Amino acid sequence: MRDNTIFDDVFRTMMEKMTFLVVPLINDVFHTSYPADVEIVQLRNEYQRVDGEIITDSRLLIGNRIYHIECQSTDDTTMAVRMIEYDFATAVEFARKQGRRYRMEFPRSCVLYLRNSRNTPDFLEVDVVFPDGGCHLYRVPAIKVENYxxxxxxxxxxxxxxxxxxxxxxxxxxxxxxxxxxxxxxxxxxxxxxxxxxxxxxxxxxxxxxxxxxxxxxxxxxxxxxxxxxxxxxxxxxxxxxxxELESEKRARLMAEAKEQAEALGREQGMAQGMAQGMAQGMAQGMARGMAQGEERLSVLINRLILDDRGNEIQKVVTDKEMREAMYREYQL
Structure with a gap:
């Protein structure tokens, strides 16, 4: 197995299955402001070179713009030429015909360097000389993970x-x-x-x-x-x-635990009250009244704690009788 295979696998997993994670990176690199839930279309991620080699990359369409992000685990000095090759192929694939003339637009591209050296540049550059002698600088940013x-x-x-x-x-x-x-x-x-x-x-x-x-x-x-x-x-x-555990799940769990504690407390109070009122009728009435009162009282206390942003005290309240009684006095319940 090639050393960089695992890095490629993890990168592609995020690009293909957790695509939304790339939005903040695109915003940071290209100074855009896409929302986290912007629609992203994944484009075909491979094409065949003239020599038969299959080239893979990561291309995304957001709105009418194509983004091309390469993940590189080594400082390959040929990367600039490889990038312009990938981007030229993309420009050809999406060339737009305007009468007898074509317009080719290169994607917005960058290389994500998982490793870098002191010689790794901040930008990959290629001077492209056209037949008329005109020269254009092809330039893409090199993003170094180590800098973050x-x-x-x-x-x-x-x-x-x-x-x-x-x-x-x-x-x-x-x-x-x-x-x-x-x-x-x-x-x-x-x-x-x-x-x-x-x-x-x-x-x-x-x-x-x-x-x-x-x-x-x-x-x-x-x-x-x-x-x-x-x-x-x-x-x-x-x-x-x-x-x-999400906050909503945590609150539901704490409420369920509180209800269970309240029922137990109600049974205890009801039994004591019932015994005082009479073994038969008193016990039934006391247990019912005590369970209802105990559960309602504790439920009110828990809601008050949540509203006061004291949710971290709920667990102790439902398990520590002394603290629970102190809280009842504090909230005058």
Missing amino acids: TKDKIFEKSLLMLLPFYIMRYEKRGHEMSEDPQLFQELLNEYEVIRSKLEVEITESGRSELFSDLIGLITRISDHIFRNEEKVRKGIGEIMGGHVL
Whole structure:
């Protein structure tokens, strides 16, 4: 298996199955302002060269503009020529006839470098000399993942860069295995990434995206540190095994737990009251009244806590009798 196959696979998975993730990248690179839910049409992603080789790329249509994004895991010095070849083929494919004249428009293109060196330019350039001697500069931006900090990634919602973030550390894997402090710093950084990702995706309402991105992050990490079991296992434990719970799901769970606690509390109060009023009739009436009152009282308290943005105290309220009574007094219930 070629080393870059896994990187290609992860990139294409996001481009084809999580296409919406590319919108913030396009906005950042090309200074556009497409909304997150803009309609994206995926164009045919391969064509055959004269020599028979099949070339694959990632081309997207947004409105009337074509975007071409290449993912590159090495600093290939021939990339500029390859890019203009891809883009020329696209321009020919979508050439528009205007009378006896054709208009060819190149796509808006960039190269996403997962790795780069000091010699990797910020732009890939080709001087194109036409038969009349006129020269035009073909120029596409080179986007280097290494230049994006985790804070910048989340600030700009560039979540599709997260699986490749670990690659900046690939040459330090053995060093981290041997140095507990460096290893812990890496784990702390990925704990922050996991936490920020939870917040970002909770706000977007796409719960399934959390597990999908975690899977891709772990897959790249496992590959990068395939010979460093300690590091690979550490990141896997930080990132793996977490299933995102949406705020609506959390509230429903807490309400269900509160209701169960209220019913139990009502039974307890009703039984005590019933025994005081009489073993037979008193117990039945007391249990019913106590359950209703206890459940209603606790439900009101929980709603008040949610409205006051104190949802993090609900769990303790339903399990800690002393705190529950204190809250009843605080809210005069």
